Amino acid sequence: MTRTDPLLGPADIRELAAALDVRPTKQRGQNFVIDANTVRRIVRTAEVRETDTVVEVGPGLGSLTLALLEVAADVTAVEIDDTLAAALPATVAARLPEKAAHFRLVHSDALRVRELPGPAPTALVANLPYNVAVPVLLHMLEHFPSVERTLVMVQAEVADRLAAPPGSRVYGVPSVKAAWYAHVKRAGSIGRSVFWPAPNVDSGLVSLVRREEPLTTSASRREVFAVVDAAFAQRRKGLRAALAGWAGSAAAAEEALRAAGVSPQARGESLTVEEFARIAEHKPQAGKETPA
Structure with a gap:
C-alpha cells in the first residue's frame, strides 16, 4: 500500500513505540503527539x-520533526533519550527521504547544548518536556540569539505564566525572564486527546518573537535576573523588604528603588522587565559582592 501522508498517525506512533520497546516516561515529561x-x-x-533552520527540543518519535521538515530548509533536533535519538534519523529517512540530508540529530540534554551543527537556527519550535519547559526555553533563548521566532507547546498553566502581563495573578519569574528576550503571547490551546498517553493537564502554545534590539540597559542579564529572582522569592512582600538581601539592607533596597523611579511599596508582580532593569542599574555599592 502506498503511503500518502509522511506524517505519523496514532497507529504509526504505536507501531514505532512497540518496535523500539518505548513507553513514554513521566520522568522526562514525554507525551507523544499522535495527530x-x-x-x-x-x-x-x-x-x-522555507528558508528557516529550525531547532526542535524533545522530538520523541518524530511527529513534529516530520511536519517541520515538510516546510523548513533544515531541522536540528535535540533528544536526550538514547533509544529515541538512535531511531529518529531512520524514521526521517523512511518517511521523508528527500529531506533526510536536511535533518541533524543532536543526542544531548538540551540544557547542556551551547552550539549546534549546521546553519545557525532562525526558529525554535518544540513540544517541550513539561517538567523542564521553562529552563530549556530560557537556555535556548540565551545561547542561540539567532533564533528570531519561537513557538513552544507547554502545560497550559506554564503558557499562561510565560505570556502573563505585569499585574496579572500569574505574572512571575518566567514572565519577566521571557520578556527580557522577546515579545511573548499565547498562541492557542491543544487538547489532551492528541497525545499518547493523554496527559492529565491541558496544553498551550506560546509564541515568542525576539526583540529587534536588546533591552536598553547598562545592567547585564545576570544582574537583572538577580533582581527578578529576589523580588519573586518573597512575592507577598513589598520590594523594599523583598530586595533587602539583594541590596544589603532594606534601606539600601529603598535607595535603589527610589533611584529607579519605583515605589518601595510596590510588589514584583506589578513591574515590567524595563523597571527591573532600572533597579539593577541602581544597586548600591554597599550591596555589591566583593570579588573573591
Missing part, C-alpha cells in the same frame, strides 16, 4: 518559512 493535523497546525502557527 498529524495538530503538528501541521503548530508549524503554521509558528510561521515556519
Whole structure:
C-alpha cells in the first residue's frame, strides 16, 4: 500500500513505540503527539518559512520533526533519550527521504547544548518536556540569539505564566525572564486527546518573537535576573523588604528603588522587565559582592 501522508498517525506512533520497546516516561515529561493535523497546525502557527533552520527540543518519535521538515530548509533536533535519538534519523529517512540530508540529530540534554551543527537556527519550535519547559526555553533563548521566532507547546498553566502581563495573578519569574528576550503571547490551546498517553493537564502554545534590539540597559542579564529572582522569592512582600538581601539592607533596597523611579511599596508582580532593569542599574555599592 502506498503511503500518502509522511506524517505519523496514532497507529504509526504505536507501531514505532512497540518496535523500539518505548513507553513514554513521566520522568522526562514525554507525551507523544499522535495527530498529524495538530503538528501541521503548530508549524503554521509558528510561521515556519522555507528558508528557516529550525531547532526542535524533545522530538520523541518524530511527529513534529516530520511536519517541520515538510516546510523548513533544515531541522536540528535535540533528544536526550538514547533509544529515541538512535531511531529518529531512520524514521526521517523512511518517511521523508528527500529531506533526510536536511535533518541533524543532536543526542544531548538540551540544557547542556551551547552550539549546534549546521546553519545557525532562525526558529525554535518544540513540544517541550513539561517538567523542564521553562529552563530549556530560557537556555535556548540565551545561547542561540539567532533564533528570531519561537513557538513552544507547554502545560497550559506554564503558557499562561510565560505570556502573563505585569499585574496579572500569574505574572512571575518566567514572565519577566521571557520578556527580557522577546515579545511573548499565547498562541492557542491543544487538547489532551492528541497525545499518547493523554496527559492529565491541558496544553498551550506560546509564541515568542525576539526583540529587534536588546533591552536598553547598562545592567547585564545576570544582574537583572538577580533582581527578578529576589523580588519573586518573597512575592507577598513589598520590594523594599523583598530586595533587602539583594541590596544589603532594606534601606539600601529603598535607595535603589527610589533611584529607579519605583515605589518601595510596590510588589514584583506589578513591574515590567524595563523597571527591573532600572533597579539593577541602581544597586548600591554597599550591596555589591566583593570579588573573591
